[in-house]
Amino acid sequence: xxxxxxxxxxxxxxxxxxxxxxxxxxxxxxxxxxxxxxxxxxxxxxxxxxxxxxxxxxxxxxxxxxxxxxxxxxxxxxxxxxxxxxxxxxxxxxxxxxxxxxxxxxxxxxxxxxxxxxxxxxxxxxxxxxxxxxxxxxxxxxxxxxxxxxxxxxxxxxxxxxxxxxxxxxxxxxxxxxxxxxxxxxxxxxxxxxxxxxxxxxxxxxxxxxxxxxxxxxxxxx
Amino acid sequence: xxxxxxxxxxxxxxxxxxxxxxxxxxxxxxxxxxxxxxxxxxxxxxxxxxxxxxxxxxxxxxxxxxxxxxxxxxxxxxxxxxxxxxxxxxxxxxxxxxxxxxxxxxxxxxxxxxxxxxxxxxxxxxxxxxxxxxxxxxxxxxxxxxxxxxxxxxxxxxxxxxxxxxxxxxxxxxxxxxxxxxxxxxxxxxxxxxxxxxxxxxxxxxxxxxxxxxxxxxxxxx
DNA sequence: TATAATAAAACTGTATACTGTATAAATGAT
DNA sequence: ATCATTTATACAGTATACAGTTTTATTATA
Numbered sequence: 001x002x003x004x005x006x007x008x009x010x011x012x013x014x015x016x017x018x019x020x021x022x023x024x025x026x027x028x029x030x031x032x033x034x035x036x037x038x039x040x041x042x043x044x045x046x047x048x049x050x051x052x053x054x055x056x057x058x059x060x061x062x063x064x065x066x067x068x069x070x071x072x073x074x075x076x077x078x079x080x081x082x083x084x085x086x087x088x089x090x091x092x093x094x095x096x097x098x099x100x101x102x103x104x105x106x107x108x109x110x111x112x113x114x115x116x117x118x119x120x121x122x123x124x125x126x127x128x129x130x131x132x133x134x135x136x137x138x139x140x141x142x143x144x145x146x147x148x149x150x151x152x153x154x155x156x157x158x159x160x161x162x163x164x165x166x167x168x169x170x171x172x173x174x175x176x177x178x179x180x181x182x183x184x185x186x187x188x189x190x191x192x193x194x195x196x197x198x199x200x201x202x203x204x205x206x207x208x209x210x211x212x213x214x215x216x217x218x219x220x221x222x
Numbered sequence: 223x224x225x226x227x228x229x230x231x232x233x234x235x236x237x238x239x240x241x242x243x244x245x246x247x248x249x250x251x252x253x254x255x256x257x258x259x260x261x262x263x264x265x266x267x268x269x270x271x272x273x274x275x276x277x278x279x280x281x282x283x284x285x286x287x288x289x290x291x292x293x294x295x296x297x298x299x300x301x302x303x304x305x306x307x308x309x310x311x312x313x314x315x316x317x318x319x320x321x322x323x324x325x326x327x328x329x330x331x332x333x334x335x336x337x338x339x340x341x342x343x344x345x346x347x348x349x350x351x352x353x354x355x356x357x358x359x360x361x362x363x364x365x366x367x368x369x370x371x372x373x374x375x376x377x378x379x380x381x382x383x384x385x386x387x388x389x390x391x392x393x394x395x396x397x398x399x400x401x402x403x404x405x406x407x408x409x410x411x412x413x414x415x416x417x418x419x420x421x422x423x424x425x426x427x428x429x430x431x432x433x434x435x436x437x438x439x440x441x442x443x444x
Numbered sequence: 445t446a447t448a449a450t451a452a453a454a455c456t457g458t459a460t461a462c463t464g465t466a467t468a469a470a471t472g473a474t
Numbered sequence: 475a476t477c478a479t480t481t482a483t484a485c486a487g488t489a490t491a492c493a494g495t496t497t498t499a500t501t502a503t504a
Contacts, residue, residue, distance in 0.1 A: 073467095238488095
């Protein structure tokens with residue numbers, strides 16, 4: 001019998017996906033700045049591929065609302081206004097509320113443990129002023145809630161929405177007053193989920209997102 | 223002085239957009255059926271273009287959740303389960319509620335008139351059993367509400383969401399009991415908007431979408 | 445007749461070549 | 475110098491060519 005390496009079918013990624021992930025990342029992290037033009041040739045050279053996969057990746061990024069394509073002019077990183085941020089966070093609020101309602105109804109012990117674990121991570125990171133850590137554990141915290149909702153479409157939309165305001169996340173967390181407010185929100189969310197108290201969950205989550213909106217919009221004025 | 227034809231800058235559409243619109247339409251109308259494979263060469267020949275714009279259009283359709291791309295295998299029209307429909311309509315409900323809250327707060331006279339006009343169209347079409355007409359005036363009715371909300375991101379997401387369940391729209395409207403229920407919903411929505419009664423609007427809209435969900439899921443069982 | 449091995453065909457993935465249109469640079473007129 | 479006019483350049487849009495992989499058809503084998 002002949003042996004083969006067990007090749008994971010997921011191992012292969014088309015170049016367009018690689019390019020897509022690359023660019024997406026660079027945009028989210030702010031390495032590619034709003035308004036910056038994305039020249040196909042330039043990107044292709046830099047990434048060591050031909051224009052074809054770059055172009056396809058750009059079409060995907062357009063649909064994700066991360067870049068803007070102007071016919072015969074090319075792509076540029078989408079700029080986002082204060083109004084946009086308000087609009088996006090309003091949508092996020094509505095969807096997070098849906099998701100926590102479900103979570104309050106049917107979250108199991110396992111997920112609840114996870115939720116608490118990520119929250120511990122979250123608080124610790126805050127103590128250490130490790131904002132990168134705060135951000136990632138915050139994401140994980142919310143992810144548990146989405147997943148508990150058991151609505152995959154919801155997860156997809158929220159993560160798309162989030163990508164659009166990702167850049168402003170750090171500014172938010174670093175604002176001094178955020179810390180105590182957000183830690184409280186999270187604790188209340190856990191309590192609501194634990195007690196299966198939908199109304200409470202809904203209320204706290206709405207506050208949580210509204211607070212975030214306030215702070216981000218405030219910080220934008222400067 | 224020399225005259226030139228006033229050339230509208232928006233007149234030019236890249237082929238990928240043309241192909242995209244074409245395929246999108248065909249999928250929404252059910253001419254391309256769920257599960258059906260979309261062969262690049264075939265489509266390119268049929269539309270009289272090369273594979274390049276077809277491929278780019280497919281990437282866009284993937285991001286719109288209308289087709290599924292399997293690496294090295296190609297594209298196929300995305301199939302949708304009852305679960306998906308439930309999930310999607312739950313999201314739609316949340317977003318329509320957001321939008322009607324705004325509409326109740328700040329809809330102007332002009333838009334209100336439009337709303338009533340489309341609703342008259344809607345009721346008349348129902349009388350004439352012109353379901354195509356019912357569907358389009360219903361769309362316009364809801365569009366007025368979205369637009370009143372003044373949140374462009376919301377409009378974009380809802381229309382994407384709607385595209386995914388577009389196929390089931392007719393089955394819904396043709397169910398006998400739908401007629402009276404929906405006509406009532408619409409009338410109540412108008413009343414709520416007119417009286418700036420947010421709570422009422424929210425309640426009616428939620429019912430409206432829930433009803434739709436019920437009927438569609440029911441009709442799927444057959 | 446089923447099953448495995450092999451060969452052929454059909455597709456997708458990627459690169460490259462070509463075309464036409466904007467944009468920027470260079471030239472010339474006022 | 476400033477503005478218009480031409481020319482050159484850079485770029486996106488589209489088509490095509492080729493490579494590699496999967497699927498299907500064909501043949502061989504039990």
